[in-house]
């Protein structure tokens with residue numbers, strides 16, 4: 001067993017929070033949870049502007065606007081070059097590729113992964129902030145891992 | 153261990169002190185999906201089914217693989233397991249979430265002055281305790297960005313990885329669901345007839361709100377029924393609200409939004425002294441799903457005329 005359970009959430013920046021959130025809702029089927037608005041004292045101190053929280057398949061994304069006073073790094077891979085990967089069942093993977101085409105979502109792939117690894121195939125796309133995202137099916141989909149959130 | 157974390161000069165004392173707090177030892181699995189999360193929001197048939205992995209660019213694969221294995225506690229699955237030309241390593245967590253580290257000589261730097269872009273992980277209390285030992289051993293700077301928004305039993309720590317990626321670890325310990333008793337015995341809240349219907353008064357020493365509703369008095373525990381956040385009374389919007397994960401409650405303590413399926417605020421019994429003072433007994437707690445008129449204690453005058 002590892003000494004860590006899993007991923008909890010990701011904070012991402014997008015040029016415009018409203019259109020960014022719309023992408024997560026319309027394309028990824030995100031659910032808007034709430035908009036966190038921090039305490040007045042924080043906002044006065046230049047911290048903690050309101051930011052929307054959305055879950056995609058139960059995983060939380062917190063969206064922040066790009067800071068216009070700090071230039072964006074020259075990177076085609078989003079603000080910190082990271083990539084978030086989601087999975088679907090092997091059975092559903094072709095449907096997801098077809099759905100991405102229907103949505104006219106520009107994507108790369110599908111790409112086949114080596115057979116000795118945990119990943120099967122992936123397709124890649126970006127959000128409006130240029131942040132890389134991935135959808136894959138996994139060869140270990142039958143393994144009974146711990147739940148992400150265990151219900152009370 | 154070498155990290156690129158900058159000096160912590162701009163952190164508040166509370167942000168630094170909070171980062172030292174430890175949950176009680178336990179292997180309890182997480183029950184909450186992160187601040188801002190609302191349970192039950194999983195889409196039935198969405199574009200994707202579940203979170204799978206995070207890919208991070210790193211300057212040195214050896215250094216980062218060691219960091220994520222030794223400090224973060226991930227199991228090493230192996231190298232070269234993805235359709236990726238650059239050297240990469242795959243690590244696994246207990247929920248099956250993977251971390252993929254890709255060696256990249258031009259790691260995209262984190263923009264200074266913001267922790268907005270960050271990656272958060274979940275740990276059990278014992279895993280979190282181990283993590284704090286590890287960051288101490290490796291002299292990694294830690295703090296808590298959300299120091300003022302942590303409920304009792306909710307633990308968070310922020311730090312940076314060797315490439316300056318902003319990380320956060322979240323742990324909601326069983327203490328978050330324990331009933332907190334103020335242990336201050338019976339408190340005298342003053343003459344009952346000094347309260348008008350609609351009044352809400354906080355007694356800080358006991359973390360109790362005494363509320364006068366038309367049916368009588370309710371003494372409500374200040375501890376949120378979601379995860380032991382300390383609620384506040386928002387006078388302008390006529391409701392209690394919890395600054396931690398946004399639950400709201402009406403004047404009678406019914407949950408009205410923010411988090412689904414939570415109970416009404418807990419009550420303490422209210423009695424009246426012969427002089428007509430409202431007395432709140434903080435040694436007993438009354439659980440309830442929602443407000444019922446008979447939960448309100450009638451002040452002596454009302455009882456006589458009823």
Ligand code: FES
Pocket residue numbers: 303376377378379380381382394395396397398399410411
């Ligand atoms: S502690 Fe979570 S909403 Fe109150």
